[in-house]
Amino acid sequence: AARASRAILITRPEPGAAETARALAALGWDPVLAPALTLAALPFKPPPSCQALVITSRAAARALPASALSVIAVGEATATEARARGFADVEAAAGDAAALAALISATRRPEDGALCLAVGEGYALDLAAALRAKGFRVIRRVVYAARPSASLPGEAQEALRNGSIYAALFTSPRLARETIRL
Secondary structure, eight states, X not given: OOOOOOEEEEOOOTTHHHHHHHHHHHTTOEEEEOOXXXXXXXXXXXXXXXXXXXXXXXXXXXXXXOXXXXXXXXXXXXXXXXXXXXXXXXXXXXXXXXXXXXXXXXXXXXXXXOEEEEEETTOOHHHHHHHHHTTOOEEEEEEEEEEEOSSOOHHHHHHHHTTOEEEEEOSSHHHHHHHHHO
């Protein structure tokens, strides 16, 4: 009997795509890289003063220059990335926007100053609104952009053409849309 395909299309942008590929390969799958988006850091101008830098993703952490600002990260993976980038005072929420807002509410006071929210273009608007509703002044800074890829890599195109993909991994609705477009 022929072996069923074990190929999984990974649509995440780099460097997350390579990390996911290693994890899937360790589980016995055949990863096929097909990043549908490309991440690009944007210039970061820190606000004149803020009580903490709020980081919503590892991509945002990678785009920021290290500073002495206190960091509140969405989860442990983002906190680890921030520490690796040179931030010293880093605390982590439980991994999503609701947990991040709850941690901020429990550990910070609006009267102690603004929060600088470092995000990707088009992301974290709900988080900013939730924090503002709790009385915080939020200064939102776009520190990276996720741009549509021009094309899928040749290996991914060939795997799709010959029907060898068993499954596709999408980590957001936007990645699904961009992959379909490509």
